[in-house]
Amino acid sequence: MGDSQPPAGALTGRATPLPAAAGRRRAIALYTGAVFLYWVTLYLYVPTLPVYVETKTDNLAMVGVVLSMYGLWQAVVRLPLGMVADWIGWRKPFIVGGLVLAGVGAVVMAQAGNVEAMIVGRAIVGLSAGTWVPLVVVFTGLFPPEQAVRASTTITTIGTVGRLLATSATGWLNNLGGYGLAFFLAAGAAWLAALVVLPAAEERRPPRRPSWRALGALIVRRDVLLPTLLAVLSQYVTWATAFGFIAIIADRMGATAVQQSMLLTANLLAVAVGNLGATAATRRFGSKPLVAASFVLLAASTAVVAAAPTLGWLFVAHALNGLSHGVSYPVLMGLSIRYVADAERTTAMGLHQAVYAIGMFAGPAVSGVLAESMGISLVFALTAGVCLVVGVLGARMLRQNGADV
Numbered sequence: 001m002g003d004s005q006p007p008a009g010a011l012t013g014r015a016t017p018l019p020a021a022a023g024r025r026r027a028i029a030l031y032t033g034a035v036f037l038y039w040v041t042l043y044l045y046v047p048t049l050p051v052y053v054e055t056k057t058d059n060l061a062m063v064g065v066v067l068s069m070y071g072l073w074q075a076v077v078r079l080p081l082g083m084v085a086d087w088i089g090w091r092k093p094f095i096v097g098g099l100v101l102a103g104v105g106a107v108v109m110a111q112a113g114n115v116e117a118m119i120v121g122r123a124i125v126g127l128s129a130g131t132w133v134p135l136v137v138v139f140t141g142l143f144p145p146e147q148a149v150r151a152s153t154t155i156t157t158i159g160t161v162g163r164l165l166a167t168s169a170t171g172w173l174n175n176l177g178g179y180g181l182a183f184f185l186a187a188g189a190a191w192l193a194a195l196v197v198l199p200a201a202e203e204r205r206p207p208r209r210p211s212w213r214a215l216g217a218l219i220v221r222r223d224v225l226l227p228t229l230l231a232v233l234s235q236y237v238t239w240a241t242a243f244g245f246i247a248i249i250a251d252r253m254g255a256t257a258v259q260q261s262m263l264l265t266a267n268l269l270a271v272a273v274g275n276l277g278a279t280a281a282t283r284r285f286g287s288k289p290l291v292a293a294s295f296v297l298l299a300a301s302t303a304v305v306a307a308a309p310t311l312g313w314l315f316v317a318h319a320l321n322g323l324s325h326g327v328s329y330p331v332l333m334g335l336s337i338r339y340v341a342d343a344e345r346t347t348a349m350g351l352h353q354a355v356y357a358i359g360m361f362a363g364p365a366v367s368g369v370l371a372e373s374m375g376i377s378l379v380f381a382l383t384a385g386v387c388l389v390v391g392v393l394g395a396r397m398l399r400q401n402g403a404d405v
Contacts, residue, residue: 023201024142030200031139034099035155037193038135039162041102042125044189045109045182047170047264048257050247052179057115060245060376064368066118067244071235071360073126079354081130082137089205091134096194098131103190110183128190133350138202160272167265171258218340218348227335228352230291230394234328235359237298237387240367241305242267242321245376246314253311266315267322274326287331288398294328295391297321299384306380335398 045052053063085091105124112118139155166186173182218224242264250260282290301320308314336352370379 027200028139028142030196031135031142032154032158034095034193034196034200035135035139035158036162037189037196038099038102038131039159040166041099041106041186041190041193042129043163043166043264044173044186045106045170045179046243047167047261048174048179048182048247050244051251051260052109053115053118054248054251055179056112056118059115060248060372061369062115063248064244064364064366064371066115066122067239067364067368068361069119069122070126070129071239071357071363072365073123074129075354075357075361077127077130078133078357079350082133082350083210085134085137087207087210089207090202091138092197092200092202094134095131095138096197098128098135099190099194099197101125102128102131103187103194106183106187106190110180110187133353156275160268160275164265164268164272167261167268169261170264171256171261174257174261215351218351221340223339224336224348224351226394226397227332228355230295230391230398231329231332231336231352231356232359232362233387233391233394234295234298234325234332235356236363236366237302237359237383238321238325239360239363240383241302241363241380242318242325244364245367245371245380246305246318249305249308249376250311250314253314255311255314259311263314263318267318270319270322271326274323275330278327278330281327282331287335288395291328291331291335291398292392292395294324294331295387295395297324298328298391299388302380302384302387306377306384 050063050067053066057063081094085094101124105121105126105128108121108124109118112121136155170182173185246263247260250263255263278290285293297320301317301324304313304317304320308317333352337348340348367376367379367383370382
């Protein structure tokens with residue numbers, strides 16, 4: 001979810017001139033195809049992944065560990081990968097390498113005979129998620145600076161379409177060929193994306209040595225840190241629920257594979273609605289009230305999961321979760337760099353993306369351990385309470401003049 005938004009380079013200036021018109025159009029077409037296939041790769045098996053992991057272990061803590069690997073390893077790799085790519089002045093090798101890794105991870109999970117193999121496979125996919133940083137930087141670099149918003153919107157829309165199509169197909173694929181079919185098709189999509197990227201030209205840029213002093217200064221800035229910590233909380237709740245244990249609850253209610261697939265599709269549709277309305281809502285109400293409202297929605301969605309008597313209520317919870325995340329993510333992302341100088345925005349956004357991925361790791365990992373000892377419903381009830389209190393208080397602490405993001 002949160003990993004589908006444009007990172008660093010989408011919001012910065014240009015280091016190299018635009019390629020010729022014909023080459024630019026060709027490169028845009030190639031990267032458009034690669035972005036679409038990339039998100040299909042990452043999400044084709046996700047709706048029923050928790051249930052599939054349960055076939056390898058009956059321990060919910062271990063299920064949480066498997067799911068957490070995706071967030072953990074992208075948290076580890078994203079910022080260093082972006083800095084190294086800038087350092088050597090070449091991003092395409094990291095894109096191709098990441099796409100290949102995404103396919104390898106999918107195959108490992110498809111053929112996993114035990115939960116340990118699932119952990120390895122999901123970790124490989126987490127590492128591959130670092131590809132999103134150079135991929136978006138390269139894509140937005142194909143547009144002139146005055147079209148930065150258009151470029152960011154375009155690549156976000158492409159990714160959303162890919163995720164929606166992927167998640168809506170999962171249940172049908174499971175019925176057709178079992179859990180493994182979606183994993184193998186995901187691997188094929190990843191490797192096809194790598195082949196699509198290969199013909200795209202990229203002009204090498206002058207190497208740029210990273211500044212660790214500048215990074216340290218950004219980490220302690222309140223206007224950067226607070227929105228980032230709120231994003232961690234949002235990701236924690238979302239990956240514990242929507243991309244985590246809701247699928248297991250639905251399975252225990254008797255949901256079919258298709259219904260489990262549609263649950264996540266409903267979430268992503270709501271995310272798209274939230275994304276589309278975030279800008280207009282921020283202009284009308286201001287960022288602080290909007291962030292606070294998003295956490296109220298997120299807490300409500302989690303409470304609904306805790307008390308849901310029927311499958312229909314899980315659809316309601318998924319939609320509320322998606323709407324909350326669709327609104328809060330772009331607003332918090334904008335706040336994290338709003339007062340940062342242009343020369344430091346790439347580093348600030350890389351920091352934001354890397355830190356919020358901690359929530360993607362901790363959500364399923366911590367919730368899995370707690371659910372094993374006290375039950376899923378109680379864990380979600382406690383999570384809803386913490387989300388409400390911490391989220392609303394954190395929103396009130398945001399910079400007062402940050403209302404017009």
